[in-house]
Amino acid sequence: MIYFDNSATTAPDESVLTSFIEVNKRFFANPASIHLAGKQAEALLEKSRAQILSILGAPDGNIIFTSGGTEANNLAVIGFARVFRSRGNHIITTKIEHPSVLYAMEYLETQGFEVDYLAVDEQGMISTEELKSKLRAETIVVSIMHVNNEIGTIQPLAECARIIKKHSRALFHSDTVQSFGKLPVSLTGDGPDAITISAHKINGLKGSGLLAFRKGIPPQALNFGGGQEHGLRSGTVAVADAVALAKAMRISALDEEHQEFRQWRNRLLDFIDLYKDVIVLAPDKAAPHIVSIAFYKVKGEVAVNYFQEKGFTVSTSSACSSKSGAAGHVIEAIRVADKYKNGVVRISFGKNNSEQHVVEFEQVLAQFMELLGRGND
């Protein structure tokens, strides 16, 4: 079975698993305890934190370890909105965010916040002009994802950051769950003020993620208890998870875009170009590891099942929304034509793939098109 669903989750790296087990054996003590074993666990936790901040290029920054991307996104959106409430109640996001941002926004709307959702073009790109026009004195938080999880569109974070900083005092958060390890992601002066990262998308473990933010005001906590993580995230800190995440980040961090994934993607796009009944979503603007395609008058589910039969694991748009059946909010937002919008399939590369896998997939795709009576012309 060739696994092409790395945007849903990845296989944990062998060395990450080893670290996780070793830490659980040797440093299982509670890092908040004052005895020696606790102190060792704390030292290890802090070393993980420092390593992550150094990878993000922000040694002065802060890390809150969370249960994953969803919790970190919730904490960023709701926590920062509450902290800056005294400055205003206006928030800006996009129509194609992950549900962990979108539903947090919906909740905030019930609490008296006003949220603007930026539209996107047919490639999934926001308009920085629209962003600029929506910013105002009361804008307190802007949350714009780096790479879309369904179609791969890369948003221009540096340009957004420049605009946001120039025209408002808003905090700029970005969900970088899909981009870390495929594109350069940092927390330096020219980008977002806060970012979300999830371990299991970068060959780490499920149930682990983080919110990183630059020196400054922390978000308001969303849970209550023993006051761990400087009161921002109560609950005994999972040191082994933090270490495993730091290790997964060290292994996957990049200074430039992932070259191999980009070559495979280009190759696959050239191949698909031969078929007029298949379109590529966000053809020019997407991240290197995501190829989102749509079949004319074929249900995505049918294609997924066929590929499954032939030994390839791919998915319909995203695992999070694929079970509901209806076309998702991202597909609606980029206005995919009716005849195509139920036929979306996402292929996403990971470190366990090779170019040979892509070659083999092309053959299976060709067979599928033959079967549908829509060979290349």
Place this chain on the structure above:
Amino acid sequence: MEWNELLIRYGEISLKGRNRNVFVKKLRNNIKKALSDLPTVALKSERDRMFLFADDKRDMDEAIVRLPHIFGIQSFSPVAKCEATLDAIKAKALDVIGAGETAGKTFKVEIRRTDKSFPLETGELQQEIAAHVLKSFPELIVQMRKPEVLLHVEIRSEGAFLTAKVHKGAAGMPVGSNGHSLLMLSGGIDSPVAGYLMMKRGVSIDAIHFASPPFTSEMSKKKVMDLAEKLSSFGAAVRLHIIPFTEIQQTIVSQVPDNVSMTTTRRLMLQIADQVREEIGALAIVTGESLGQVASQTLESLTAINAVTATPILRPLIASDKLDIIEIAQKIGTYDISIQPYEDCCTIFSPSNPKTKPKLEKVMHYESFTDFAPMLEEAVQNRITVDLPLQQVDEFDDLL
């Protein structure tokens, strides 16, 4: 943003005359030591400034993080280099300005044209560059006097060098340039701050700590090691001497009346410290005492305690308020370590009503019944020394 070099400006050293070289050399060595784990870093020192180069961007970024903690540096600036052509300088200027804050800041361009063959005059060049920057950053406000963002462009024959941001240094003097002292390190808030201030004046230090196992724990020892390690991050290694003090303390409790036992304890500690000081060739003893803070820190107490030695006792905090001391402790990162809850040897045996105005003759009278000398000598002999920062192989490395 990728920087080509760091321009490091000296602090007080630059006021030195003929022996300036000695200070510059010391500073250069201290910087080298503090960055020894960054393989691509190289230094070039000149009479009134120093340059730091690093081929690897990560090393350069890390150097920028560490330099503000090294004494003897007044300030430093990241420098970007480009070809000495107008177009190249204009493009680089945008990068350099974009790397810092610009919103609502005042701004000025300053030109130094060392290479006089450059086609544009200083004034023209200044105007060209300023206009170009303002086009991209209209939020900047031009101001000739004391601008917040000063873009400095130096044109030399080998290229143009641009700086904008000035990072504040720790000031002071290079550690080691003003001799060596022994710091009495208790584990409280004050003594690490006293050590820090002396280091800032260029004094390198050993530290001495008194432990009374089993009444004091391994954790309390670890805490003092952490404090000494923190101090060692300010530019020079710190050797910590841990004195076994249990026996002496028990003898004091049984031989000396309660209300002067504290004074005697301090006198014996100071005698031990003085012996260690002599052995290591240090010239003075440093303490964190602050006048009137506790019973042992009244002028009367200090007099009675100080009587055991003629060695200079340096008390940099003697006139400081507690809140000011705490502020420094927080700034240098020792506060969080100091407030950990472990018992130290003073709190365990402390009497309920120590004399705040002990009389020297009386104290000496009470002490005269016991021969402490052999015990002191034994304690000095049996001390444990730890060199900080710890050079141990990091057991975490394979996990991360």
